[in-house]
Amino acid sequence: MAKHRCGWCVGDPLYETYHDEEWGVPVYDDDTLFEFLTLETFQAGLSWITVLRKRENFRKAFNNFDYKKIATYNQKKIDELLQNKGIIRNKLKVNATVTNAQAFMKIQDEFGSFSKYIWDFIDGKPIKNHFEDYKKAPANTPLSDTISKDLKKRGFKFVGTTVIYAHMQATGMVNDHEVSCFRYNEV
Numbered sequence: 001m002a003k004h005r006c007g008w009c010v011g012d013p014l015y016e017t018y019h020d021e022e023w024g025v026p027v028y029d030d031d032t033l034f035e036f037l038t039l040e041t042f043q044a045g046l047s048w049i050t051v052l053r054k055r056e057n058f059r060k061a062f063n064n065f066d067y068k069k070i071a072t073y074n075q076k077k078i079d080e081l082l083q084n085k086g087i088i089r090n091k092l093k094v095n096a097t098v099t100n101a102q103a104f105m106k107i108q109d110e111f112g113s114f115s116k117y118i119w120d121f122i123d124g125k126p127i128k129n130h131f132e133d134y135k136k137a138p139a140n141t142p143l144s145d146t147i148s149k150d151l152k153k154r155g156f157k158f159v160g161t162t163v164i165y166a167h168m169q170a171t172g173m174v175n176d177h178e179v180s181c182f183r184y185n186e187v
Contacts, residue, residue: 057086
């Protein structure tokens with residue numbers, strides 16, 4: 001018997017694997033949180049599957065999402081990234097990734113980890129929503145508005161409320177699996 005999945009991923013093996021193994025699983029380690037924040041930044045204005053298909057290219061291009069290295073990228077490295085056909089070559093987003101790596105480390109210095117900072121917005125416990133249809137899930141919420149504003153105040157770029165809500169979904173801060181999805185009670 002086939003497993004019921006959220007409607008947004010059905011039909012594409014890459015999407016289904018991502019849905020089944022990663023999406024909505026609570027993430028507490030800073031390395032993975034930065035990776036998702038970076039990917040969500042590049043997804044702004046595009047479809048997630050576009051970014052997902054280029055994920056390995058991003059991983060190679062951005063030193064395995066090592067924010068400590070990314071924070072030190074110079075103009076030569078940025079220019080090199082802008083020539084890389086395997087990633088999304090958006091100058092503002094590439095520059096934002098460098099800026100965000102620097103801001104990410106400032107949050108680590110202040111809070112001990114980015115994970116502690118971001119999860120404190122929900123007292124460390126995922127929000128479990130109850131949607132019958134993934135299309136009913138919001139694109140943003142008052143909480144994603146608050147987090148977005150705080151990140152922007154701290155120097156982050158491309159972290160609008162919709163990007164932040166997508167990050168919250170991806171990293172399990174909110175469980176927006178459809179209630180009939182086999183992953184709903186697993187995450």
